[in-house]
Amino acid sequence: MNIVAGAQYARIDDQGLHYLHEDKPALLEVDNVVLCTGQQSVRxxxxxxxxxxxxxxxxxxxxxxxxxxxxxxxxxxxxxxxxxxx
Ligand SMILES: Cc1cc2nc3c(=O)[nH]c(=O)nc-3n(C[C@H](O)[C@H](O)[C@H](O)COP(=O)(O)OP(=O)(O)OC[C@H]3O[C@@H](n4cnc5c(N)ncnc54)[C@H](O)[C@@H]3O)c2cc1C
Known part of the structure; x- marks a missing residue:
């Protein structure tokens, strides 16, 4: 398993997940993306x-x-x- 701390997600397309790491563009070539993106209070x-x-x-x-x-x-x-x- 590879954990990338401090990544900023840019977009998801047919190539995979594009993100910025230390201000440099990077690409994770994947077929599936599972989002676990946190929650917001509904009040x-x-x-x-x-x-x-x-x-x-x-x-x-x-x-x-x-x-x-x-x-x-x-x-x-x-x-x-x-x-x-x-
Ligand atoms: C993807 C994800 C994974 C999670 N995994 C974990 C985990 O592994 N372990 C852990 O401890 N916690 C986990 N959590 C957090 C956990 O789900 C919440 O802390 C918990 O559900 C909060 O319970 P609650 O009863 O306050 O709210 P909720 O479970 O959100 O229940 C609120 C309910 O009120 C209903 N409702 C809203 N407005 C109204 C209205 N006006 N009238 C009637 N009903 C209404 C909603 O439909 C909902 O059924 C996870 C959360 C997410 C999003």
Whole structure:
């Protein structure tokens, strides 16, 4: 296995994956590319309810609170604690 740290992805085409490494263009000649590109929090509903001044008690947990790293355990822990506190 070869890990390239600090790569910047440029494009994927029939040749493979084009990227920049140390500011130099490089090509990885591959047939398949699997993207594992991270996550973003989706919290529009929470923000909307806060903005409306909802009287409902709101809890922001799990991936909606913070979508960094692989942390299903934290999300499960927060979900369990939130449910038990109801
Ligand atoms: C590709 C990938 C791989 C991962 N691998 C791992 C791993 O190996 N180990 C690990 O610990 N973590 C991993 N994670 C992170 C893990 O998936 C999250 O931390 C976890 O799923 C967060 O749980 P959650 O319940 O907060 O959110 P989610 O699992 O995202 O659940 C939120 C749910 O709410 C639903 N929803 C959203 N909006 C609404 C709405 N308005 N009304 C009703 N339902 C709604 C969604 O459809 C979804 O079903 C991975 C994440 C990704 C993207």
């Amino acid at each position: 529009a509903l929470y923000d909307e309810l806060v903005e409306l001044g909802s009287s409902v008690k709101l809890s922001l947990i799990g991936g909606a609170q913070r979508a960094e790293e692989l942390d299903a355990l934290r999300a499960i822990d927060q979900g369990t604690r939130t449910a038990l506190a109801l």
